[in-house]
Amino acid sequence: MKTLSLTLALCALALPAVAQDTTPAALIAGYEAAAGAKADPAAGRDLFLANHTGGKPDTPSCTTCHTNDPTKPGQARTGKAIDPLAPSATPARFTDSAKVEKWFGRNCDSVLGRACTDAEKANLLAWLSSL
Amino acid sequence: MIRPASLILCLALAATPVFAESEEEEEGEGGFRTAVAANPTFQTECGSCHIAYPAGFLPARSWTAIMAGLDDHFGENATLDDKTRTEIEGYLTQNAADVQSGWGRRDPAPGATPLRISELSWFVREHGREVSNQMKTKAKSMSNCAACHQGAAQGAFEGD
Numbered sequence: 158m159k160t161l162s163l164t165l166a167l168c169a170l171a172l173p174a175v176a177q178d179t180t181p182a183a184l185i186a187g188y189e190a191a192a193g194a195k196a197d198p199a200a201g202r203d204l205f206l207a208n209h210t211g212g213k214p215d216t217p218s219c220t221t222c223h224t225n226d227p228t229k230p231g232q233a234r235t236g237k238a239i240d241p242l243a244p245s246a247t248p249a250r251f252t253d254s255a256k257v258e259k260w261f262g263r264n265c266d267s268v269l270g271r272a273c274t275d276a277e278k279a280n281l282l283a284w285l286s287s288l
Numbered sequence: 289m290i291r292p293a294s295l296i297l298c299l300a301l302a303a304t305p306v307f308a309e310s311e312e313e314e315e316g317e318g319g320f321r322t323a324v325a326a327n328p329t330f331q332t333e334c335g336s337c338h339i340a341y342p343a344g345f346l347p348a349r350s351w352t353a354i355m356a357g358l359d360d361h362f363g364e365n366a367t368l369d370d371k372t373r374t375e376i377e378g379y380l381t382q383n384a385a386d387v388q389s390g391w392g393r394r395d396p397a398p399g400a401t402p403l404r405i406s407e408l409s410w411f412v413r414e415h416g417r418e419v420s421n422q423m424k425t426k427a428k429s430m431s432n433c434a435a436c437h438q439g440a441a442q443g444a445f446e447g448d
Contacts, residue, residue: 215363234364235338236432259368266365 181244181251181286188279198287201280211270219268228288243288251282327379329372337366338431339441343383345405347395351380354403362404362431406430 231239265273427435
């Protein structure tokens, strides 16, 4: 088992844990540029807190899993805890562009039944980063 | 930064099912130990919402069906890019309940393609008697193994 543990430890070293390739500010700037508009944090808050009808029935709102206070932990429908979305509470948030796009892709579809626009992404990140 | 030699070792490991302690699952009085998920992609991707369930809990045809329906994965979109999805499906089907490199000796649901581990007959039997409503509330969902089985993520499902 010792050899196995050592091998696994080497694997952990060899594989990048998290691709920290961006920052919340850089992501917001990128989405703003794509949208051609300044981010509106209040619009992001409203989108986050609202109940929607276009998506999947079990996830009518971002708050279903993330709660209405993104500085606090959320809980997935499976029962698993979700780290707070606000970067002030979870510094690693929004530092991996592929991860951000993956979860926007999944969750906008689950909650809204469509992709989020670049403007909506900018608004959401601007609000979450302001908390 | 990936070191080539280490990466080769990791890929070799990822392709080999790693069993907890012994070569196969052990059934004890209050539960059992089984293979831990040995594919880092599977653990990272699937493990972000629930524990990376042991591949040996379901037959290969179930994993194939689950991985084909990630756009509505028990009520949520859990889609992956094609490369990641293919890797995870390969791992799961190669280590499934009914294939030789997995447990290789029993099909938990002959003639059916179950999508939920919690609907397998042994699961219902094991949990029906023992799980109180209070425990169910605490776990929130039957998919939250670790709420009661503290070693679940490591393949230990003892009766704690």
